[in-house]
Amino acid sequence: MPLSLCSNCDQSCLIKLNCSNEWIEFANQHKRTVTFSKGQTILHEGMPVDAVTFIRKGKVKVFKTGNHGKSHIVRLSNSGDMLGHRGFNQKVMPVSAVALETCKICFFDINNFVYIIKNNPEFSYKLLLFYSDELNDSEVMTQNHAQMNVRERIADSLVRIFNVYGECKNEKCLDILLSRQDIADIAGTTKEQVSKYLYEFQEEKTLLIKGKKIVILELDDLKRLI
Amino acid sequence: MPLSLCSNCDQSCLIKLNCSNEWIEFANQHKRTVTFSKGQTILHEGMPVDAVTFIRKGKVKVFKTGNHGKSHIVRLSNSGDMLGHRGFNQKVMPVSAVALETCKICFFDINNFVYIIKNNPEFSYKLLLFYSDELNDSEVMTQNHAQMNVRERIADSLVRIFNVYGECKNEKCLDILLSRQDIADIAGTTKEQVSKYLYEFQEEKTLLIKGKKIVILELDDLKRLI
DNA sequence: CGCGTTCTTGAGCATGTTCAAGGCCAGTGG
DNA sequence: CCACTGGCCTTGAACATGCTCAAGAACGCG
Numbered sequence: 001m002p003l004s005l006c007s008n009c010d011q012s013c014l015i016k017l018n019c020s021n022e023w024i025e026f027a028n029q030h031k032r033t034v035t036f037s038k039g040q041t042i043l044h045e046g047m048p049v050d051a052v053t054f055i056r057k058g059k060v061k062v063f064k065t066g067n068h069g070k071s072h073i074v075r076l077s078n079s080g081d082m083l084g085h086r087g088f089n090q091k092v093m094p095v096s097a098v099a100l101e102t103c104k105i106c107f108f109d110i111n112n113f114v115y116i117i118k119n120n121p122e123f124s125y126k127l128l129l130f131y132s133d134e135l136n137d138s139e140v141m142t143q144n145h146a147q148m149n150v151r152e153r154i155a156d157s158l159v160r161i162f163n164v165y166g167e168c169k170n171e172k173c174l175d176i177l178l179s180r181q182d183i184a185d186i187a188g189t190t191k192e193q194v195s196k197y198l199y200e201f202q203e204e205k206t207l208l209i210k211g212k213k214i215v216i217l218e219l220d221d222l223k224r225l226i
Numbered sequence: 227m228p229l230s231l232c233s234n235c236d237q238s239c240l241i242k243l244n245c246s247n248e249w250i251e252f253a254n255q256h257k258r259t260v261t262f263s264k265g266q267t268i269l270h271e272g273m274p275v276d277a278v279t280f281i282r283k284g285k286v287k288v289f290k291t292g293n294h295g296k297s298h299i300v301r302l303s304n305s306g307d308m309l310g311h312r313g314f315n316q317k318v319m320p321v322s323a324v325a326l327e328t329c330k331i332c333f334f335d336i337n338n339f340v341y342i343i344k345n346n347p348e349f350s351y352k353l354l355l356f357y358s359d360e361l362n363d364s365e366v367m368t369q370n371h372a373q374m375n376v377r378e379r380i381a382d383s384l385v386r387i388f389n390v391y392g393e394c395k396n397e398k399c400l401d402i403l404l405s406r407q408d409i410a411d412i413a414g415t416t417k418e419q420v421s422k423y424l425y426e427f428q429e430e431k432t433l434l435i436k437g438k439k440i441v442i443l444e445l446d447d448l449k450r451l452i
Numbered sequence: 453c454g455c456g457t458t459c460t461t462g463a464g465c466a467t468g469t470t471c472a473a474g475g476c477c478a479g480t481g482g
Numbered sequence: 483c484c485a486c487t488g489g490c491c492t493t494g495a496a497c498a499t500g501c502t503c504a505a506g507a508a509c510g511c512g
Contacts, residue, residue: 074365074369086362117354118347125344127354128357129314140320142300142367145368147294188372193501199460211510418491421493437491
């Protein structure tokens with residue numbers, strides 16, 4: 001088993017992108033990398049915030065659980081992405097994160113992370129820009145949920161999935177298997193509605209359903225709906 | 227007319243709270259303060275991002291305009307709050323801001339603001355925490371829109387309005403006059419629904435409607451609905 | 453191959469929106 | 483001082499949208 005050194009990591013996480021070699025080495029010394037298999041929980045809503053994490057490899061869904069047990073998927077994340085930064089100034093973690101496939105996750109003790117931020121103005125500035133982008137993203141999301149109808153939100157969700165995970169080389173299908181319930185939790189609707197509209201989109205030759213695999217035929221058609 | 231010096235400003239903006247006197251003086255030298263009357267636009271969606279602003283005095287609504295001309299109120303802001311930080315890493319301003327009453331607004335050239343951030347790690351760190359909180363807030367908002375029904379969202383909106391603006395000393399009514407359409411744009415529904423549910427809440431003795439003034443009788447009842 | 457899970461599909465119900473008519477209120481001008 | 487006007491608010495009816503429930507089909511994992 002190869003060691004999970006930052007130096008042989010082929011992702012561009014925020015740290016590798018924006019820190020000098022000395023700081024990357026500092027990070028390398030102070031992280032621990034853990035493997036999660038599909039379905040395992042990486043972060044759990046309500047737990048104390050003790051770490052910031054990066055995805056070394058794998059796909060992850062980040063979600064919140066509402067009053068009536070309904071989940072709401074906040075973000076789909078991929079290799080290189082940061083997780084758990086939402087808990088930064090919070091008492092407890094506001095979201096859960098679950099592996100959608102086998103994942104390698106790097107954990108940084110929150111104190112070490114704060115140390116990097118406080119002593120590394122350039123990194124701190126880039127992190128600020130990152131948060132600003134996240135905020136904008138989230139507010140666009142809120143607006144979508146407030147103003148779009150279900151059909152539009154499902155189209156929007158498919159475009160988002162495409163943007164994050166892209167498509168499988170061989171089959172041209174979305175490079176991730178999500179349940180109808182997962183898609184519903186992104187779009188803010190029910191699994192039945194997802195089923196119905198997916199078939200409607202298939203009727204309209206916008207996409208193709210092969211079991212759980214979805215092949216986007218006309219991405220522009222979906223974007224036009226939004 | 228008194229000068230709008232930072233030194234005689236009685237608000238706690240992010241700068242006054244987190245910067246040393248020298249930096250506050252720097253800010254003071256590089257800002258300009260402008261008065262807006264009720265209904266005037268302070269920031270306009272789609273305009274180039276050239277400034278970060280703080281509310282020296284007054285109430286402001288921050289909103290985005292959707293495809294079909296529908297507005298979505300992103301945030302209600304009050305004296306001391308920052309505006310326009312949503313445009314930080316954006317090409318154009320993603321939101322508009324309109325004065326809900328006479329306002330004094332301090333404008334900082336974006337370059338000066340970046341200069342403060344880059345040379346003031348403590349401020350930069352606090353700004354990071356601020357963005358993190360904003361992100362959490364926004365994601366709670368998204369979840370609310372995705373999972374609550376209209377009645378719950380209107381209750382939630384009223385609680386938010388109460389939290390930001392509080393109540394008038396004399397009349398105990400919410401210390402802001404918003405149109406039904408404004409409340410609808412917060413809750414993500416129509417003005418008719420707002421009308422109907424406000425009267426329903428009045429029936430239930432949760433609040434009292436005096437024309438456009440709203441008196442919250444049982445805040446806990448509203449919170450319990452959420 | 454068998455079993456449990458997920459997906460599909462339709463019907464009925466609940467919720468929410470749109471439209472339209474009328475009321476109220478404040479400001480204006482005669 | 484009163485009538486007029488325009489804007490906002492209220493209210494109900496009709497319609498559209500979306501959700502729930504239930505039954506059967508398909509899938510996928512051991």
